[in-house]
Amino acid sequence: MDDSLDMLGLADADGGPVAPECRHFADDGRIPNSPLATLAFRSRGVNPVFDREDIAARFERLFGANGWRPSWRGGVYDYHHYHSIAHEAFGVLSGWGRLRLGGERGDDVELRTGDALVLPAGTGHCHLEASADFLLLAAYPEDQRELDLIGADPEAHDAAVARIARVSRPPRDPLGGDTARWWP
Template sequence: MDETRKELGLESAQGGPVAPERRIFADDGRIPNSRLATLHFHSRGVNPVLDRDAIAEHFERLFAANGWQPSWRGGVYDYHHYHSITHEAFGVLSGWGKLRLGGERGDDVELRTGDALVLPAGTGHCHLESSDDFLLLAAYPEDQRELDLLPADPVEHFAAVARIVKVSIPPCDPLGGDTGRWWS
């Protein structure tokens, strides 16, 4: 998998995955967020000979080898939402996009081709703007095959919090790093 990470610009100089930028968001009463950090792996540049389909194949192979099953390709909804029964990973296949993470008062994050993002269960996310060719591959841990989609809503909040604490932590992040290293 080292070669796959290298092709995506996600290989560190030491030979493992690049270290992610970590962000933790507070519960705002509408979006629970998580005590676990959101992980943004910045690509150092995708091999320029790779087209979007080849980038997708690389991400699919990398994610699957590390226990994160690729699920769909597309974008992110333009309203604040989260998932209470699974963690979610994105690989950026093309273009750029700006998402707001953590709810209405969260942080704006720009994703570019080759970047990977891991959202712990409960983390709010919303599409703000993007290039016309922005496309993501989403993946979920092998033991978390169901997906719920919850809006920012105080009525559902407490039941969601109870579900979020039961979501297992996968042994590896989607790039093959030790999840405990980032989520301890």
């Protein structure tokens, strides 16, 4: 059995994924956001013997096993943007970062090593500040192989809303939970 959830501090008492913090953001005319909840899974602490590569390997295995294709490592752009044709997941490999989610009037969220974040298609996100070693692993559902990048632009808004409505919902979140539990 894969013990990645436990080693990343993301297992609940029964060995399943921890319940996420669920946040909703309203459409502001520039960033559509989503009626689906943004999911923040908080780590209770990564196994202290793990280095960044060990953490990355665990997230890659966990995300891949649950139908979310690991794609790239890096940070988040420092301007408000969203993706209209794919949901996006992040696993924090090292450090800490503060992001603004939901557009300019959204909420600030601090992420730390071991945390995971799921942004439904249309959810605005922007880098505010981070430690020098902040690094994310991004992943996308298997059927969402392309990714667009749209800034906070009212001219692009309506067409993006139509695309967002067509994005499929994966059966599992990247940690293995039933997505319908969070996204009814």
